[in-house]
Amino acid sequence: MEKLPKGGAFALILIIALVIIIFKSVVTIDSGHAGVLYQLSGGVDPEKDPLQEGLNFVAPWNSVIDYEVRQQALSEKMSALSSNGLDIALDATVLFQPDYENLSRLHKEKGKEYVSRVLQPAIRSAARSVVGRYTPEQLYSSKRDAIQDEIFEETNKIVSSQYIQLNDILIRDVTLPPTIKQAIERKLKQEQESLEYEFRLVTADKEAQKVRIEAQGKADANKILSASLTDKILQDKGIDATMKLAESPNSKVIVIGSGDSGLPIILGNQ
Known part of the structure; x- marks a missing residue:
């Protein structure tokens, strides 16, 4: 095999060394990560910004410490x-x-x-x-x-x-x-039952109060109605009703002045 000239061998070695240097100088930072540069000459510089994600070029004698920076x-x-x-x-x-x-x-x-x-x-x-x-x-x-x-x-x-x-x-x-x-759960259950019982009592009391109010309202209405119905008013209403019935085509017998308070008695066609 023919030997390479000295110049060619030196160039080949130089190219290989250059490839190695370039390869070792390229640092890839993954997404969501960042890199801290450690320099052989001075360690970590706290004032230096971290290396961002993607391709980064550093001197081959330095190193990069990878950190995950996402949550x-x-x-x-x-x-x-x-x-x-x-x-x-x-x-x-x-x-x-x-x-x-x-x-x-x-x-x-x-x-x-x-x-x-x-x-x-x-x-x-x-x-x-x-x-x-x-x-x-x-x-x-x-x-x-x-x-x-x-x-x-x-x-x-x-x-x-x-x-x-x-x-x-x-x-x-x-x-x-x-x-x-277990003790806390029993206590909480008792408190819940007590609250439910108090709620039922309050509901029942409100319902009873509602019934009393309605009954009192009806009693007051009847009292007012009774006070307003005088004998004269009842007689007038009876006469009006008699006149309307007299106009009806149905067979009937009307006896004038035979009822209580002088109101007419209305007999059917029996």
Whole structure:
């Protein structure tokens, strides 16, 4: 095989080296991710903006640390003591993402394990603090939304200054000791039955009041009607009725002045 001239061999080596350099200099960042540049000469520069998604060119002796910067979900099971010292279990979902603008600072100060180093201890501390303010009954029923908001606020105070963006905390479940849960459920059931009984009493009382008002109205109307019906009025109405009946084609016998108060008696055609 014919050997390459020295110049040709050098050019081939140079081309191969150039291809390797170019290959190692191209870094692809996936969608929803960003890169932190680590420079061999000085490490991570906290003031440097992160590398954006797509193709990026870096010196082959430097490296890029990949971070997911879109929203992520962390499931967290925690245990805390209520205000009266009972053990309460919380099942929560934490929605978060790294602070994109401070990604280099996050990596330099906290590293890739920022979730376990910062976020998880923060939410556990906040949960213990908040749960300790409430009784098991409040945790089980009426105060769950308030507890969720308070845990979010306290956790956010810790992580916001540590380059983590906290989006939401969702409490999926609150687990009480079985005996306490049963006692609370019995109490809630009794309260519900009591409210239903009071409602029935109020409804019955209103119905009775309605009947009394209607009866009183009828009595007043009859009283007014009785007071207005004098003998003279009754006689006039009787005469009017007699005249109308006299005009009817039906057979009848009318005896004038034979009835009570001088009113006529009307006999049929029997």
